[in-house]
Amino acid sequence: MAAPGRSSSALITELRISHLRSFGHETVIRLRAGLNVIVGANGSGKSNALDAVLFALLQEPAMLHVRSWAELTNRARVGPCAVRLTFALPSAEPRLVLMAHVKEDASRAFKLNGGTTTAAQAREALLELGIDTSVPSFCVRQHSASRPIDDAALTRLLLQASGAALWQAAAAHSRAQLVKE
Numbered sequence: 001m002a003a004p005g006r007s008s009s010a011l012i013t014e015l016r017i018s019h020l021r022s023f024g025h026e027t028v029i030r031l032r033a034g035l036n037v038i039v040g041a042n043g044s045g046k047s048n049a050l051d052a053v054l055f056a057l058l059q060e061p062a063m064l065h066v067r068s069w070a071e072l073t074n075r076a077r078v079g080p081c082a083v084r085l086t087f088a089l090p091s092a093e094p095r096l097v098l099m100a101h102v103k104e105d106a107s108r109a110f111k112l113n114g115g116t117t118t119a120a121q122a123r124e125a126l127l128e129l130g131i132d133t134s135v136p137s138f139c140v141r142q143h144s145a146s147r148p149i150d151d152a153a154l155t156r157l158l159l160q161a162s163g164a165a166l167w168q169a170a171a172a173h174s175r176a177q178l179v180k181e
Helices: 046-056 119-128 151-162 164-180
Strands: 011-018 027-030 082-088 095-102 108-112 115-117
Touching: 011 046, 046 082, 046 095, 095 119, 108 119, 115 119, 151 164
Parallel strands: none
Antiparallel strands: 011 027, 011 082, 082 095, 095 108, 108 115
């Protein structure tokens, strides 16, 4: 979610997961602008992919339903549990890479563009991108939804998430300009 007063133009373009829960080996998920949907059978790792993102985006263990970061490590333990997020940026710098991994002592460590960083520095880098992971609505999990959404609200949500709302607004503006001429 964008920080108050800021809009985020940064996009996660790649999610690289290694040895986290059901991901026994390195898995790469490439994402595009707009709405991305991850589908699969029960137990295929959809929720674990979201947990990987939350792990890298500085969330606390309780948000991932664990007491310790060590619980995220794949049971085969053939390598370190690590998540790498690659962000595309609208600025001159083409990308930002944030990596989080579980250390031997079960703590979490971060790297930003390859250099070791603190959680506070990583959080500040995300805030500079307009991403505030501390707000309660940052991530809404399926089990947190307590009532069905009506069709109109669902349509608004999908239009906003996919970017189609921006396209509709631009199209309406263009039509209005044509009518004026």
